[in-house]
Amino acid sequence: MSACRETELDALLADELSPEDTARVRAHAQACPACQHALSWLRAERGWMAQRARRMPARPALDFAALESRLRKPVVPTAPKVSWMHWGKMLTAALASVAFVGITTLQVTRLPSADEPWTRNDALTTATWAVDWCDDPSREAVAALEARVGACLVASPLITLR
Amino acid sequence: MKMVLAGAPPSDTDRERTLLRRARTGDPAAFRWLFERHAAGVWRFLKDLLRDEAAADEATQETFVRAHARLGALRDEDRLGAWLLGIARHVYLESLRHRGTHVDMDDEVHGSQVEAVLPTPTPEDLLLDRELEGLLAGALGTLREDRRAALLLRIDHGLPYEEISAVMGWSLQKVKNEIHRARLQLREHLAAHVGGHS
Ligand SMILES: [Zn+2]
Numbered sequence: 487m488s489a490c491r492e493t494e495l496d497a498l499l500a501d502e503l504s505p506e507d508t509a510r511v512r513a514h515a516q517a518c519p520a521c522q523h524a525l526s527w528l529r530a531e532r533g534w535m536a537q538r539a540r541r542m543p544a545r546p547a548l549d550f551a552a553l554e555s556r557l558r559k560p561v562v563p564t565a566p567k568v569s570w571m572h573w574g575k576m577l578t579a580a581l582a583s584v585a586f587v588g589i590t591t592l593q594v595t596r597l598p599s600a601d602e603p604w605t606r607n608d609a610l611t612t613a614t615w616a617v618d619w620c621d622d623p624s625r626e627a628v629a630a631l632e633a634r635v636g637a638c639l640v641a642s643p644l645i646t647l648r
Numbered sequence: 649m650k651m652v653l654a655g656a657p658p659s660d661t662d663r664e665r666t667l668l669r670r671a672r673t674g675d676p677a678a679f680r681w682l683f684e685r686h687a688a689g690v691w692r693f694l695k696d697l698l699r700d701e702a703a704a705d706e707a708t709q710e711t712f713v714r715a716h717a718r719l720g721a722l723r724d725e726d727r728l729g730a731w732l733l734g735i736a737r738h739v740y741l742e743s744l745r746h747r748g749t750h751v752d753m754d755d756e757v758h759g760s761q762v763e764a765v766l767p768t769p770t771p772e773d774l775l776l777d778r779e780l781e782g783l784l785a786g787a788l789g790t791l792r793e794d795r796r797a798a799l800l801l802r803i804d805h806g807l808p809y810e811e812i813s814a815v816m817g818w819s820l821q822k823v824k825n826e827i828h829r830a831r832l833q834l835r836e837h838l839a840a841h842v843g844g845h846s
Pocket residue numbers: 489490491514515518519520521522764
């Protein structure tokens with residue numbers, strides 16, 4: 487190995503290397519003081535993190551009972567809510583003109599109209615329409631993760647965090 | 649693909665997959681099991697980002713409320729841990745926006761080599777006592793938020809670099825560079841505060 491690579495040492499400790507790479511990195515590290523030095527830090531890091539995890543304080547958020555009341559039934563992506571009054575208007579219009587119905591239905595299918603009572607919370611509750619609200623500093627990261635797991639991460643009303 | 653959260657040993661992976669399937673059908677006991685398996689790691693991650701225990705409580709609950717609502721849309725059953733931590737980071741960033749806090753995300757680090765030669769003392773004697781735990785928290789706090797998140801996803805939550813790349817939205821090379829630089833900063837900070845080791 488021409489260079490000492492900490493990432494490889496890290497992967498060695500995490501048992502993430504192929505058998506060939508494991509043998510190669512291990513052989514190099516045994517003969518390389520710099521890599522042994524780095525390994526000692528990497529091991530220490532792992533030890534500290536494990537100890538820290540074991541010392542987790544008892545927090546109210548870790549009690550499932552505290553969460554239970556906030557859980558709703560799983561949200562199945564659906565079309566946006568359209569009020570009965572709105573449908574009533576549409577039906578009235580339908581009686582007047584079949585062509586008008588066609589156009590109106592198309593519009594409703596595409597987007598909720600501007601006069602519907604859409605709030606930010608409504609938009610977030612209905613995941614299908616939450617895409618615009620994914621716009622924040624983490625947009626790229628979230629988009630990448632969402633693409634990877636095939637799910638929108640924004641799915642519940644915003645809450646004010648302290 | 650290996651993915652181990654602290655408190656979630658890999659031997660439980662098959663069980664998690666089974667319970668995830670049950671949770672997706674609406675089984676509350678199965679969701680509770682998943683919560684109890686991952687909540688501590690999610691809380692710790694949020695506490696490290698927010699640096700406030702009460703805020704981490706609230707953000708943890710919000711993370712699981714969202715996860716519960718969208719569980720059915722999670723396709724890769726082996727990525728639950730990374731998925732939850734991704735939601736947690738999103739919740740964290742949202743809370744910053746609500747507080748009007750700006751996060752500098754544009755400090756792209758360039759560099760192709762990740763060298764192991766570090767100008768730091770050896771850590772053999774640095775056992776994690778209360779004092780060092782405080783120092784460690786302080787050292788983590790000096791890291792830029794995104795760099796800190798990436799480092800913790802690796803060293804605390806055991807995510808592979810590829811998973812971190814997905815959670816952070818970074819290239820694999822950037823993940824490696826950022827984590828390496830975070831480690832150097834952490835060690836420099838600790839070395840400066842631990843007498844007799846340099
Ligand atoms: Zn070396």
